[in-house]
Amino acid sequence: MVSDPAQAHTSEGGFVLLLPTDFYIASGVFAVALTVAFMAFLPSSAAVRIFTPLRLWRSRPNGLPRATSLVSAAVLMWLVYVGLNGSRDPLANPLPLTIWTVWWVGLVFVQGFVVDLWRWINPWTGPVWVLQSLMGRQSQFRLSPKIGHSLGVVSFLGFVAFLLADIAPSDPARLARAVAAYWLLHLIGNLLFGHRWALRAEGIGMVMQLYARLAPFGRSAQGRAFGFWGWQTVRRRVVSPGLALLCLLVLGSGSFDGVNETFWWLAQLGLNPLEFPGRSAVIWQTLVGLMASNVLLVAIFAATLWLGLRLGRVTHVSLATAFCLFAPTVLPIALGYHFAHYFTSFLVEAQYVRIALTDPWSRGQDFLGLGQIYVTTGFFNTQDSVRVLWLCQAGGVVIGHIVAVLLAHAVAVRHFGSARTALLSQVPLAIFMICYTFFGLWLLASPRGF
Numbered sequence: 001m002v003s004d005p006a007q008a009h010t011s012e013g014g015f016v017l018l019l020p021t022d023f024y025i026a027s028g029v030f031a032v033a034l035t036v037a038f039m040a041f042l043p044s045s046a047a048v049r050i051f052t053p054l055r056l057w058r059s060r061p062n063g064l065p066r067a068t069s070l071v072s073a074a075v076l077m078w079l080v081y082v083g084l085n086g087s088r089d090p091l092a093n094p095l096p097l098t099i100w101t102v103w104w105v106g107l108v109f110v111q112g113f114v115v116d117l118w119r120w121i122n123p124w125t126g127p128v129w130v131l132q133s134l135m136g137r138q139s140q141f142r143l144s145p146k147i148g149h150s151l152g153v154v155s156f157l158g159f160v161a162f163l164l165a166d167i168a169p170s171d172p173a174r175l176a177r178a179v180a181a182y183w184l185l186h187l188i189g190n191l192l193f194g195h196r197w198a199l200r201a202e203g204i205g206m207v208m209q210l211y212a213r214l215a216p217f218g219r220s221a222q223g224r225a226f227g228f229w230g231w232q233t234v235r236r237r238v239v240s241p242g243l244a245l246l247c248l249l250v251l252g253s254g255s256f257d258g259v260n261e262t263f264w265w266l267a268q269l270g271l272n273p274l275e276f277p278g279r280s281a282v283i284w285q286t287l288v289g290l291m292a293s294n295v296l297l298v299a300i301f302a303a304t305l306w307l308g309l310r311l312g313r314v315t316h317v318s319l320a321t322a323f324c325l326f327a328p329t330v331l332p333i334a335l336g337y338h339f340a341h342y343f344t345s346f347l348v349e350a351q352y353v354r355i356a357l358t359d360p361w362s363r364g365q366d367f368l369g370l371g372q373i374y375v376t377t378g379f380f381n382t383q384d385s386v387r388v389l390w391l392c393q394a395g396g397v398v399i400g401h402i403v404a405v406l407l408a409h410a411v412a413v414r415h416f417g418s419a420r421t422a423l424l425s426q427v428p429l430a431i432f433m434i435c436y437t438f439f440g441l442w443l444l445a446s447p448r449g450f
Helices: 005-016 021-041 044-049 064-085 094-113 125-135 150-165 172-193 195-200 203-212 231-235 241-259 263-268 279-311 319-358 383-416 419-425 427-445
Strands: 054-057 217-220 223-226
Touching: 021 383, 021 427, 044 383, 064 094, 064 125, 064 172, 094 172, 094 203, 094 319, 125 172, 150 203, 150 241, 150 279, 172 195, 195 203, 203 241, 203 319, 217 231, 231 319, 231 383, 241 279, 241 319, 241 427, 279 319, 279 419, 279 427, 319 383, 319 427, 383 419, 383 427, 419 427
Parallel strands: none
Antiparallel strands: 054 223, 217 223
């Protein structure tokens, strides 16, 4: 027997309402506030040393990522084929499970928490290299610097809009057409404009590279290195305004992904959360809410930076420069909430991934020889297990904010000079992060309508 994951999610939500979430939220906010207070007593040199990596070994660029990229592209094409011709059930067809569970959830976890895996499975680098070799020529056009990263920002927002507002983003055939169109569009862009297209116009790859800045394993000037989460953000050059904006959009879009499921949001739309009419009834409301939440977040973040510069009397750094300096420091918050938001669904859908891989055509076959696989959702059915799950989610949110506080302080010390100036300039941003901790934990504890 296979349990229904929707019912399991409802059960979990019911148990969450029985937990002392007020106490948990207060404890999480206090932990972040305590970290902020700790920064006042931490020597400025120590704040920077936290993000000093340990050198592991020397490494040189090689062509292996091109080979693995070709494998990745071949797998993607097979998934698109299965999406068009396989089962119509999103929990049985490998395409939706691979895109939304393995890639958008699992890969992002690895990308930010461990190492840059995207450079090995990027489905464009290998095919572009092969096609350019066959044609005997490189890119024909130059991407204007004036465009900046605007195409990548639009690309990412289009992806999020499809995820949140499309009437059936998990429908295998619908998703297959969207994935194929996205891959083909950016393949052509890479062929015409070269690698700069991938760096400035392919939004998903840009987000993956931003998350890679958080990974403890990375590349330094001396070779491979290992350090505290975010060390690459501190030590690499300042991001461009477009990438800085994208950092905020990643956080704002992820937050709205949680907000638009809550009873509170549905009440604002005049909908009964217990009689949700379906995604087709709220398409434009979702799109407006997505845009509004991102605009609001960017405005609030810029205001906190402006106040910080005034409070610390920082005259040698403009607001635009400060925005580029500190925008990447919100990525740990985005990653922590991404983990918290998808953690429980990942536990269930990862089991369906195993089934889909061994029987991609839903014909009762067992290609991988894994034997009979049963999907269990028993960890949603007791208050004790749900408490453990909720604390894992809350821990992800809190740890993300703590890392963000440490990261922002290290960036301030590195670029503002004196410890006192760095500390004063961080007060508004620290308050913002404390408030966002409360907001993120409130989202976890809120009842959901669908």
